[in-house]
Amino acid sequence: MITEGYFVKYDGVYWAVKGCFHPQGYVVGIPRLYKGEKIKRYNDAMNIVRRDFPHLLRYVEEIGAEVPLIPLKGSEVLDPFDLKKVTDPKVKYFISLFRHVGITGSLLYFKGKNFNDIDLLSFDIGNYEILRELRKAGITKSLSSFNQGEVEILNSHDFNLLKRERVLEGIFHDIPYTFKIVECEDFGKVKRVEKFEGKVTIDKTLKPYSLPVKYLTDTGHVLTSFRTRFTELKEGLELYVDGFLLERDKFSDIDLDIARKVEIL
Numbered sequence: 001m002i003t004e005g006y007f008v009k010y011d012g013v014y015w016a017v018k019g020c021f022h023p024q025g026y027v028v029g030i031p032r033l034y035k036g037e038k039i040k041r042y043n044d045a046m047n048i049v050r051r052d053f054p055h056l057l058r059y060v061e062e063i064g065a066e067v068p069l070i071p072l073k074g075s076e077v078l079d080p081f082d083l084k085k086v087t088d089p090k091v092k093y094f095i096s097l098f099r100h101v102g103i104t105g106s107l108l109y110f111k112g113k114n115f116n117d118i119d120l121l122s123f124d125i126g127n128y129e130i131l132r133e134l135r136k137a138g139i140t141k142s143l144s145s146f147n148q149g150e151v152e153i154l155n156s157h158d159f160n161l162l163k164r165e166r167v168l169e170g171i172f173h174d175i176p177y178t179f180k181i182v183e184c185e186d187f188g189k190v191k192r193v194e195k196f197e198g199k200v201t202i203d204k205t206l207k208p209y210s211l212p213v214k215y216l217t218d219t220g221h222v223l224t225s226f227r228t229r230f231t232e233l234k235e236g237l238e239l240y241v242d243g244f245l246l247e248r249d250k251f252s253d254i255d256l257d258i259a260r261k262v263e264i265l
Contacts, residue, residue: 005080
């Protein structure tokens with residue numbers, strides 16, 4: 001199963017696979033390494049697609065938007081769980097602390113070399129408890145800085161605040177890490193998209209640690225996201241959201257990943 005966290009190489013570009021739904025013969029993806037440059041912001045990646053790969057854009061009703069569809073035919077799929085190329089002793093030791101884990105990000109597309117951080121991928125939610133124990137034991141630490149080039153949707157203050165509080169990101173032996181846990185589910189098809197702007201309060205954390213995250217709000221809508229920046233949000237948190245409400249055949253959600261602005265109140 002190719003899903004969130006995988007990478008494919010197509011037309012000389014390394015594409016990050018996004019989300020859980022992928023039409024037969026394709027994956028939804030955005031350019032991550034393009035002409036030797038890392039593309040960190042979603043909006044920047046989509047601008048590249050619209051400019052240089054408009055023929056890949058298709059409307060997908062399970063997503064409710066036009067997205068790039070990368071054909072698997074002619075693509076190289078990078079296997080996150082092929083760990084033979086991981087030789088760095090710190091990375092190997094960190095991996096050994098978890099269950100059923102693979103690599104993603106620069107570790108994956110640079111084949112274990114030329115990495116600045118450790119990006120891990122797993123489908124095992126039990127790894128979250130391991131991360132909590134490692135933080136309690138002082139084996140990992142909270143992040144103390146952030147890359148301004150990654151900031152979007154959230155402002156810099158809120159982006160940094162949330163990043164410092166979560167255990168899915170942190171520092172291990174002076175190396176930043178991000179741990180992506182994916183538990184896919186069927187969201188159904190989008191029937192209508194409308195603008196949403198206003199305050200929401202998280203009443204219940206339905207699925208806060210694995211992607212896609214889900215939070216039930218006081219409006220009755222569910223906040224959803226496939227991005228680590230929106231993991232580990234707490235019950236009672238108040239947010240201002242300027243974005244979109246997706247009415248699906250299964251539930252209605254406010255997709256934080258396509259919001260214009262999300263602010264902690």
